[in-house]
Amino acid sequence: MSNVISASHLTLAYDNGAKEIIKDASFNIKKGEFVFITGPSGSGKSTLLKSLYGQIRPKEGNLVVGGLDLANAKQSKLQELRTHMGIIFQDYKLVNEWTVAKNVVLPLMIAGYSVDVQNTQAHRLLKHVKLAEHADKFPLELSGGEQQRVGVARALAKNPVVILADEPTGNLDEYSSNVIWDLMENACQQLETTVLVVTHKIPTIFSLPYRHFIIESKGVYEVH
Amino acid sequence: MKFIKNHLMFILPLMAILLGLEFYLVFDRTTDSYEKGLKEGYTMLVVTKKPMELAAFQALNAHISSSEKIKRKNIVSEIAKGVSAGSRKEILAALPYFYNVGLDSYMHTSRLEKIKNDLEADKNIKKVETFGSSYSSAYRLFSFIKFTLKLFIGFMAVVSLFLIIKQMEIWKYAHKERMQVMEIFGAPLMLRSGVLFKVATADAFIATLLTSAIFLYIKFQWAANSGIDIMMQKQEELFRLGDMGILLGSALLIVIIAVYSVVYSSKGVQE
Numbered sequence: 001m002s003n004v005i006s007a008s009h010l011t012l013a014y015d016n017g018a019k020e021i022i023k024d025a026s027f028n029i030k031k032g033e034f035v036f037i038t039g040p041s042g043s044g045k046s047t048l049l050k051s052l053y054g055q056i057r058p059k060e061g062n063l064v065v066g067g068l069d070l071a072n073a074k075q076s077k078l079q080e081l082r083t084h085m086g087i088i089f090q091d092y093k094l095v096n097e098w099t100v101a102k103n104v105v106l107p108l109m110i111a112g113y114s115v116d117v118q119n120t121q122a123h124r125l126l127k128h129v130k131l132a133e134h135a136d137k138f139p140l141e142l143s144g145g146e147q148q149r150v151g152v153a154r155a156l157a158k159n160p161v162v163i164l165a166d167e168p169t170g171n172l173d174e175y176s177s178n179v180i181w182d183l184m185e186n187a188c189q190q191l192e193t194t195v196l197v198v199t200h201k202i203p204t205i206f207s208l209p210y211r212h213f214i215i216e217s218k219g220v221y222e223v224h
Numbered sequence: 225m226k227f228i229k230n231h232l233m234f235i236l237p238l239m240a241i242l243l244g245l246e247f248y249l250v251f252d253r254t255t256d257s258y259e260k261g262l263k264e265g266y267t268m269l270v271v272t273k274k275p276m277e278l279a280a281f282q283a284l285n286a287h288i289s290s291s292e293k294i295k296r297k298n299i300v301s302e303i304a305k306g307v308s309a310g311s312r313k314e315i316l317a318a319l320p321y322f323y324n325v326g327l328d329s330y331m332h333t334s335r336l337e338k339i340k341n342d343l344e345a346d347k348n349i350k351k352v353e354t355f356g357s358s359y360s361s362a363y364r365l366f367s368f369i370k371f372t373l374k375l376f377i378g379f380m381a382v383v384s385l386f387l388i389i390k391q392m393e394i395w396k397y398a399h400k401e402r403m404q405v406m407e408i409f410g411a412p413l414m415l416r417s418g419v420l421f422k423v424a425t426a427d428a429f430i431a432t433l434l435t436s437a438i439f440l441y442i443k444f445q446w447a448a449n450s451g452i453d454i455m456m457q458k459q460e461e462l463f464r465l466g467d468m469g470i471l472l473g474s475a476l477l478i479v480i481i482a483v484y485s486v487v488y489s490s491k492g493v494q495e
Contacts (some may be wrong), residue, residue, distance in 0.1 A: 050495030053408070095402045110411045154409075 004162055004194045005029040005052060007220075012044070012051050017059045021047045024061070025220035027213065031161075032192040034185070036202050047200040048215065049166050052196065053085055053107035054078040066161055083111055084105035086155025086193075090167035094139040094146045100150050101126065101135040107158040125153040129183060145176025152183045162194040163187060169199070178205055231427055233394065237387035238431040240480060241473045243379040244384070246439055246463070249470065253461040255366075259330045262362065265384055267324040268336070270343060271351040275321050283343070285342040287335070290326035303334055320350055333363065388482060395420065396486045403487065410494035417487040424483050428475035 005028065016151040021044040029035055050056045051063060054070050063070045068081050084207050086107075094103045101122040102109075108118050126132045131142075140148050144191040148168060155163050163184065169177035185208050190193045202212065212223040270281070270291075299303075300316050307315070327339070334396040335355075340352045403416045424430045447455040 055408075076412075079410040079412060082408065085410075087408055091410070095405050097402065106406065107409050110406065110409055110415060211447050 002031060003028045003035075004031050004063075004066060005196070006064045007061065007085055008063075010051075010058055010063050010220075011060040012047055012049075012056055013059040014056075017030045020218060023218040024219060026061075027220055027222065029194060029196065029211070031194055032188065033194055034188045035194075035196045035207050035213065036210055037196065037213045037220075038197045038200065038202065041200075042049075043215040044218065045215055046166050047129050048220065049164050049196070049198050051061070052162075053082055053087055053175060082129065082194060083107065083158065084161045086157070086160035086163040087118055088148070088151050088165035088168045090170040092139070092144075092151045094147060094154075096139050099136050099138060100131065100142070103139065103150055104159060106154055107160075111158060122207070125155065125157055126150075129153045130210070131180075132162040143176075145172050145179065148172060149183070150177065156183075156187055156191075159191055160193060162196065162206055165195070165197045167199055168197065169203075177203065181206060230394070230398075233391045234388065234424065234427045235384075235389070235431045235434070237384040238427065238475055239435055240384040240387075241381050241478065242378045242435040242475060243438070245474055246435060246467060248374070248377050249467055250439075250462055251370075253460050255370060255374075255463070257458070259366070262366070263327065263330040265326055266330070266355075267326050268340070268355065269351075270323045270325050270349060272321045272323065272355075273348050273350055276323065276348065281323075281325060281343070284346055287327050287329070287331070287339055288325055288407070289328040292320035292324040292326075294324060296321065330363065330366075388478065392482050392486050396489055397480075399486065404439060413487060417483055420483050420486060421479075424479040425476065427443040428479045432468065432472045432475050436463070436468050439467070482488045 007028075008026050010022060010025045011020060013020045025048075037045050037048060047056060051058065051070065052065055054065075054073065058071045061071075066081055066084060068077055073081070088142050093157070095106075105113075105118040105122045114119075122135060123132065123170075126135050129152055131146060131149055131153070133147065134142060139150065142150065147169075152168075155165075165184065167178050168184070169216055172180065181203050184195050184197070185206070188208060192210045202210075214223050216219055267290075270276075275293070276291070278288070281291050296316060296319050299322070300312055300319065303315070325343075336354045340354050343349050343352045372437045399420055402419070406416045440463055443459060447459050447462055450456070
């Protein structure tokens with residue numbers, strides 16, 4: 001199976017390259033794989049995730065996502081790549097002035113789908129995350145767990161090639177966390193979406209086979 | 225209430241700039257015709273030994289645009305009342321030639337002096353009278369009014385621009401979250417800034433219409449009924465349809481600059 005993400009001798013840094021966070025990391029992730037990235041706070045987990053959607057460019061080495069070389073990609077190509085990704089954040093990053101339904105269909109709106117298609121998909125996606133009755137509410141009217149389900153629904157809206165999740169259950173209770181893990185497992189299993197999750201701790205209820213990378217001392221190592 | 229306040233915070237400074245711009249346009253037009261009147265009303269007196277043609281004057285200084293010979297017979301009839309016809313002929317023969325010389329523009333007194341010197345350098349010219357003191361006071365007053373108004377308009381524009389920048393910061397804060405989320409999911413610049421453009425463009429239209437309405441009121445109500453001669457004479461200059469295009473164009477230009485400054489400063493994902 002082909003690689004969706006491929007990193008070779010990747011170095012990531014802040015402060016114009018002065019502060020290195022990840023150094024000389026090499027790994028490949030294939031289509032349909034579920035991957036956990038763990039590591040202590042400040043180790044560079046989120047930085048690695050940001051580099052995968054082009055928020056941070058590699059200082060050295062190669063990083064290819066969906067066939068696009070992120071070190072040299074133009075901004076327009078990067079934008080196009082992001083439309084094939086579903087991104088989930090610990091703080092949800094929902095637009096609070098939009099309804100839940102409008103938040104969910106943001107990727108479809110960006111892709112230029114008609115309002116009718118957007119409405120149909122909003123209903124389907126919200127039903128999938130069991131929030132159909134909240135379609136017309138605003139994010140701040142929902143609990144944290146419900147907001148994150150909206151975030152997951154948004155990430156799934158356009159059947160993405162890859163889902164990137166940054167501490168998706170970091171702010172949630174156990175029940176809400178389990179719901180989120182279920183949704184992501186389903187996406188990986190049923191849609192063959194590659195899922196890459198940055199987390200402090202791998203959930204105990206997880207049932208799918210997965211790969212586990214750990215970040216330590218600026219290096220990215222696979223745990224077997 | 226907050227919605228109206230947000231719009232007014234942009235519309236009012238924009239209107240102040242547009243009002244300043246329209247005042248400038250109106251002032252420029254009215255002073256243009258006033259300046260033309262001053263120029264046309266002004267002539268210098270040139271006394272020559274022999275008759276001179278316009279081309280001869282223009283050869284001495286290019287700013288000379290007209291010359292009108294003053295009939296010497298009229299002068300003689302004024303100064304030689306009760307004198308015999310023979311003596312009148314002698315006086316007429318001895319009298320130099322007088323010309324009212326007009327200029328091509330309304331200029332500073334220093335340039336008048338230069339013209340005077342150029343003319344007096346010619347041996348055929350006996351005397352040049354520029355009437356400099358009355359000319360100078362009119363010119364200075366006119367220049368002072370023009371400068372003061374431009375200064376005021378400039379000051380108003382700067383203050384208004386600061387208010388618009390302030391409003392941009394509020395917009396930036398209000399729209400940043402949405403624009404950043406859209407950027408993460410790959411929305412192009414135009415889509416990210418679409419809402420802001422719609423709001424700002426609507427505000428630009430409103431500001432243009434309100435400014436135009438104020439000047440239309442001044443033109444058709446206030447000026448027409450003011451009883452002030454100059455206002456009634458210059459009524460046509462007060463507002464022209466083309467001004468509306470200039471105002472709208474300027475408002476849209478300000479909007480484009482303002483919106484792009486917000487969009488570009490909101491780039492990048494919030495940590």
